[in-house]
Amino acid sequence: MQDDALDRRHFLRGRWRESSQKADTHSRQIEIADNCLARTGITCMACRDHCAEDAIKFRLRPGGVSIPELSNTLCTHCGDCVPVCPVAAIIIPPTQKETFNA
Numbered sequence: 001m002q003d004d005a006l007d008r009r010h011f012l013r014g015r016w017r018e019s020s021q022k023a024d025t026h027s028r029q030i031e032i033a034d035n036c037l038a039r040t041g042i043t044c045m046a047c048r049d050h051c052a053e054d055a056i057k058f059r060l061r062p063g064g065v066s067i068p069e070l071s072n073t074l075c076t077h078c079g080d081c082v083p084v085c086p087v088a089a090i091i092i093p094p095t096q097k098e099t100f101n102a
Contacts (some may be wrong), residue, residue: 028093030075033070036089041065047081047090056081 037044038058043065053095055074058066082090 003019022026028077030070031091032070033089035087036068036085037087038065038067044086046084046086050084051081052078052080057095067100077100 022031023101032039032047034040041064043067047068048058053074053076055071055076057069057071059069060066077092079092080089084093
């Protein structure tokens with residue numbers, strides 16, 4: 001059921017997923033690099049604000065700025081968070097197919 005909703009959402013956004021990508025999606029681990037503004041002490045939640053799946057949460061730190069935590073189980077690898085990051089701190093590894101075609 002969840003895959004069907006995900007497929008519809010990707011279709012409506014113009015992203016047609018192939019069945020081979022479904023198995024590969026959760027094996028890729030998205031990373032938020034150390035140059036992330038929130039991790040350097042600057043308040044920024046642009047990635048969270050653009051994540052339709054709520055896969056990016058910000059954990060409060062005592063006396064500091066909230067830092068991002070990514071749920072790879074909720075993340076659909078849609079990439080909506082990547083272009084809005086002002087310091088390009090979000091890294092989505094390519095699939096095996098993307099690496100092969102490059």
